[in-house]
Amino acid sequence: MSETIRxxxxxxxxxxxxxxxGAQITKDYEGKAVHLICVxxxxxxxxxxxxxxxxxxxxxxxxxxxxxxxxxxxxxxVKIIKDLDESIEGKDVxxxxxxxxxxxTLSYLIEVLxxxxxxxxxxxxxxxxxxxxxxxxxxxxxCFNIPDEFVVGYGLDxxxxxxxxxxxxxxxx
Ligand SMILES: O=P(O)(O)OC[C@H]1O[C@H](OP(=O)(O)OP(=O)(O)O)[C@H](O)[C@@H]1O
Ligand code: HPA
Ligand SMILES: [Mg+2]
Numbered sequence: 613m614s615e616t617i618r619x620x621x622x623x624x625x626x627x628x629x630x631x632x633x634g635a636q637i638t639k640d641y642e643g644k645a646v647h648l649i650c651v652x653x654x655x656x657x658x659x660x661x662x663x664x665x666x667x668x669x670x671x672x673x674x675x676x677x678x679x680x681x682x683x684x685x686x687x688x689x690v691k692i693i694k695d696l697d698e699s700i701e702g703k704d705v706x707x708x709x710x711x712x713x714x715x716x717t718l719s720y721l722i723e724v725l726x727x728x729x730x731x732x733x734x735x736x737x738x739x740x741x742x743x744x745x746x747x748x749x750x751x752x753x754x755c756f757n758i759p760d761e762f763v764v765g766y767g768l769d770x771x772x773x774x775x776x777x778x779x780x781x782x783x784x785x
């Protein structure tokens with residue numbers, strides 16, 4: 613069975629919105645440094661583009677969690693595959709995600725990171741699917757709200773494919 617991809621958000625629209633959110637973050641963190649935590653693998657493209665649009669000092673760390681495996685449905689179990697390299701104690705942490713869907717991944721991650729005493733913790737996501745929420749998550753920065761469809765591109769995968777698409781597309785089976 614092979615799938616096709618229908619464009620949902622163009623490369624140009626993503627770039628413009630990332631710039632806008634970067635400017636908002638710059639304003640909100642004025643006089644501080646921001647410690648970005650990229651949630652691998654999906655968050656990596658967005659993190660790189662967003663970091664370039666933030667004009668306060670930025671540091672970066674990476675965490676890898678997985679709940680979807682190669683499926684379009686969450687397993688419901690979030691696993692830490694790679695933890696952070698550095699302590700976040702006293703830092704202003706901004707978690708950067710590609711998508712909040714059921715909310716399971718982020719509600720788990722926020723609980724884990726809160727225990728480590730950061731000065732603050734906020735969440736920025738490229739995409740939000742609010743209709744699908746199972747776990748409540750407070751999202752501070754959202755680039756796009758999207759309908760309940762499985763999307764790929766700009767870091768998001770279906771069975772590890774399509775992460776490198778420069779736009780956001782819907783998978784049609
Ligand atoms: O809100 P949720 O329902 O928990 O879904 C969102 C999470 O699922 C995806 O990760 P995935 O487990 O597919 O790992 P990946 O980023 O390596 O593709 C996505 O990148 C988010 O981290
Ligand atoms: O729509 C999606 N696409 C890719 N990965 C995902 N993980 C949660 N939702 C999605
Ligand atoms: Mg995935």
